[in-house]
Amino acid sequence: MNEHPNDPLYGKTLKTVLEYLVKEYGFEKLGADIKIKCFTTDPSISSSLKFLRKTPWAREKVEELYLATINQKSRVEMLEVKS
Structure with missing residues (x-):
């Protein structure tokens, strides 16, 4: 049996991760949170x-x-379900 590790990054490409963060925060906020030039x-x-x-x-x-x-x-979704 070949089981997947319990890792939220498993199967996610860097492109998928970056696109998600850009959608959530935008480049401006990413550049403020993570001080790297490619975001600013x-x-x-x-x-x-x-x-x-x-x-x-x-x-x-x-x-x-x-x-x-x-x-x-x-966590937010779990709190919303409980209330």
Whole structure:
């Protein structure tokens, strides 16, 4: 049996993660939260992906923000269901 790990990033591409964050926050807020130039100077999905693929520390920060965001949304949804 081949089971998937219990990892919210499993099966998610960096592009999917970045597009989700841009939709949620926009490049301006991403640039304020994660101080990297690709979010603040002429930002685009394409240029950001190129930078993030070459820069492990920046990719890690983006993935951490994604995980925090989906965890927060899950908690809010659970609270709404309980009330």
